[in-house]
Amino acid sequence: MKNASAIVHVGPALGAGFTEYTVEFEPKGELGNTSAQRFLLCDGRVVTLETEGKRHELGARGYAYLSEGFSHRVAAKKKSRVAVIEKHYERLEKTEPQRLLVSNEDAVSSHALDGDSDLQVKCLLPTSRS
Numbered sequence: 001m002k003n004a005s006a007i008v009h010v011g012p013a014l015g016a017g018f019t020e021y022t023v024e025f026e027p028k029g030e031l032g033n034t035s036a037q038r039f040l041l042c043d044g045r046v047v048t049l050e051t052e053g054k055r056h057e058l059g060a061r062g063y064a065y066l067s068e069g070f071s072h073r074v075a076a077k078k079k080s081r082v083a084v085i086e087k088h089y090e091r092l093e094k095t096e097p098q099r100l101l102v103s104n105e106d107a108v109s110s111h112a113l114d115g116d117s118d119l120q121v122k123c124l125l126p127t128s129r130s
Contacts, residue, residue, distance in 0.1 A: 003029035004076075018087035025076035036086040037068045039125075045080040049073075051100060058082075061105035063124055070099060101125065 003026040011019040023031055025047065040049070042058040049056040049064050051072045058064060066072055068089040074082065103124070110120040 001029070001031055003027070004031060018085060020083070020085045023074075023082045023084055025080040025082070027076070027078055029076045029080070031074040031082075031084075033069075033071055033073070034086055035069060035088075037070075037089045038066045038072075039085040040064045040066075040074065041083040041124075043081050043083065045076070045078055047074055047076045047080050047082055049102065050075065056102045058102070059104075063103060063105065065098060065101040065125055067099045098126070 001023070005024045006021045007024065008019065008021040010016045011021075019036075023029075025031075040058065040063060042060065042062045044060050046057050046059045049058055049072060051066070051070065056064065105122060105124065108122045108124055110122045113119040113121045
């Protein structure tokens with residue numbers, strides 16, 4: 001990280017099999033690669049995700065999934081905040097992991113959890129590779 005701070009919410013030190021933290025970027029802040037798979041969720045101001053020579057702008061409710069070891073950089077021009085979840089990939093037999101997924105929560109419909117219409121959830125990552 002450069003010009004950024006991490007606020008760790010949970011991690012292996014607390015017995016979890018993953019790490020969840022918030023990155024608070026200062027102007028010109030950066031977040032580099034990780035050896036784990038990574039999920040990013042932007043809460044407002046725009047950050048730029050750079051992968052394989054391409055740039056993806058993540059604004060309010062924008063998110064990205066990057067597979068384990070996928071080379072990338074997240075950069076912020078202004079103060080920004082991004083929620084991050086990292087976990088080492090557990091390979092399933094005959095299943096290739098998604099390499100990169102960039103989208104926005106607004107593009108995903110919600111559904112009631114356990115039939116409770118007052119409790120709406122969104123599945124941001126695909127449950128199958130179709």
